[in-house]
Amino acid sequence: MRIFNKLRLNSAQLNKTRSYIIYAIGEILLITIGILIALSVNNWNKQQTAKEIEIKTLGEIHSGLTNDLKDLQFSLSIYKNGKKSSDILMNHMNNRLPYNDSLDKHFGKIGLFAVLSVRTGPFETLKSRGMETITNDSLRLKIANLYDLDYNTIIELQKLHINYYSVIRKMFLTKFKNLTAFVSASPINYEELLNDNVFQNDIKLSSDEISYSINTYESTITKCKDLLFAIEEEIDRLNNN
Numbered sequence: 001m002r003i004f005n006k007l008r009l010n011s012a013q014l015n016k017t018r019s020y021i022i023y024a025i026g027e028i029l030l031i032t033i034g035i036l037i038a039l040s041v042n043n044w045n046k047q048q049t050a051k052e053i054e055i056k057t058l059g060e061i062h063s064g065l066t067n068d069l070k071d072l073q074f075s076l077s078i079y080k081n082g083k084k085s086s087d088i089l090m091n092h093m094n095n096r097l098p099y100n101d102s103l104d105k106h107f108g109k110i111g112l113f114a115v116l117s118v119r120t121g122p123f124e125t126l127k128s129r130g131m132e133t134i135t136n137d138s139l140r141l142k143i144a145n146l147y148d149l150d151y152n153t154i155i156e157l158q159k160l161h162i163n164y165y166s167v168i169r170k171m172f173l174t175k176f177k178n179l180t181a182f183v184s185a186s187p188i189n190y191e192e193l194l195n196d197n198v199f200q201n202d203i204k205l206s207s208d209e210i211s212y213s214i215n216t217y218e219s220t221i222t223k224c225k226d227l228l229f230a231i232e233e234e235i236d237r238l239n240n241n
Helices: 002-094 101-107 121-129 137-175 190-194 197-240
Strands: 176-180 184-187
Touching (some): 002 101, 002 121, 002 197, 101 184, 137 176, 184 190
Antiparallel strands (some): 176 184
């Protein structure tokens, strides 16, 4: 009888120990699952926050580029207008055609240039947040190239035009009257200008510089449009994920 009681007691203790172990394992599993869920939620929240910042950053860049595009197109129209006047003057003078006052508006546009103020604020904000804020590698590279390469090229061209105009301004003061910068200028002695190789070289140089600027602006406008479209697509993709 004692043997059976001892066996029963041992069995009860074994069951108690087994139950405790199962309970402990269950507790550990619940804690582990809870931690994993908490980490998952935390990671999801971080991803959502990062995505919201990315969408906001892309939106800011898109807004800046939209305004830049308008200014680029306006500046391009100025350069095309200047190129047209330079071509008219070169054709007229190379063929030694007589002076008429309709030429004054074209003389006034020698050295014409545009002043473009690029909105770099959104790009600077992106750099301060970290370029990796933009998760699309291709899009991030396009943004960097536009601001760091294309816009900088235009700024350098702008400096070149300003320096050139400061040089030919002295020529305007000695060879023209009724001056209105970039609008009109009447030659004091047109016949003298026809035989002035330096003056005609100035017109040719101005035309060449304007041609280069036109090509640069057209290329930048195309890239700007493409980038705007790419940003719109990326924002849609991020919003739908």
